[in-house]
Amino acid sequence: MAVFVSSPYDSQGIPQSAEASPSTMATPETTGWTLGEYARYYRELLGFLTARLRCPHEAADMAQETFARALAHDDPAAIRQPRAFLYRIARNLAVDSARKQSIRTRHLIDLTEVEDAPSATPLPDHVLEKEQLRRALDQTILKMPPRRREVFLLYRFGGLSQAEIAEKLDISTSMVERHLMKAMTQCKERLQAFR
Structure with a gap:
């Protein structure tokens, strides 16, 4: 049942008076x-x-x-x-x-x-893990033969090129490469065992 209140427009679409009479108001x-x-x-x-x-x-x-x-x-x-x-x-x-x-x-x-977002301060377990990892690498480097250890440290931490290490230690560049390959392999094996 739809109830319609009179339209504000007449049949031709022209607006009717703006004031509504009480009889046409919807209550x-x-x-x-x-x-x-x-x-x-x-x-x-x-x-x-x-x-x-x-x-x-x-x-x-x-x-x-x-x-x-x-x-x-x-x-x-x-x-x-x-x-x-x-x-x-x-x-x-x-x-x-x-x-x-x-x-x-x-x-x-x-x-x-x-x-x-990464925190400015690392979590305690990350700090401990990092410290354990550093100790394991230190032990691995200490267990290397002296010449291999020296080549590795000069290359990795001394920032010298292979040619510079060969000249400094009076060995061939291919020997420096072999020492570095063995040192890297040794470190990699230790890291795999650590994790």
């Missing part, structure tokens, strides 16, 4: 729009909100909020098209919800970036 008594009348649009409105929000639970909550706001309207007599009024409320609520969700998502991403 709860003349419109009969009660909760029952609004409720007949519930399924239709729920389908609209579900399609828009893609979540049936959120859509049901929003449909309930739509009806609560419509019934709490200050001037129910001013509502000439209750169906359109319900859809306008629902659309506004959906837009507000999307806006809030966007803000929440943006802030969650910001928080995630903060949590994932």
Whole structure:
């Protein structure tokens, strides 16, 4: 049962007087729009909100909020098209919800970036692991034959090239390469056993 209040336009589309007479004003008594009348649009409105929000639970909550706001309207007599009024409320609520969700998502991403950012101070277990690793490498280097150890230290920590090491130690460059390969292999084996 649809109830229509007189249109503000005449049959030719020309606006009528801006002032409505008491006989043409919609009142709860003349419109009969009660909760029952609004409720007949519930399924239709729920389908609209579900399609828009893609979540049936959120859509049901929003449909309930739509009806609560419509019934709490200050001037129910001013509502000439209750169906359109319900859809306008629902659309506004959906837009507000999307806006809030966007803000929440943006802030969650910001928080995630903060949590994932490296800390200036390392965690105690990382410090301990690093210290154990350093000790294992120190022991490995100390166990190397003296010439291999010297070549490795000059190359790795002294910053000398292979040719410079060969000249300094009075050995061939190929011998420096062999010492470095064996030293690196020894360190790599120790690190694999350590982990």
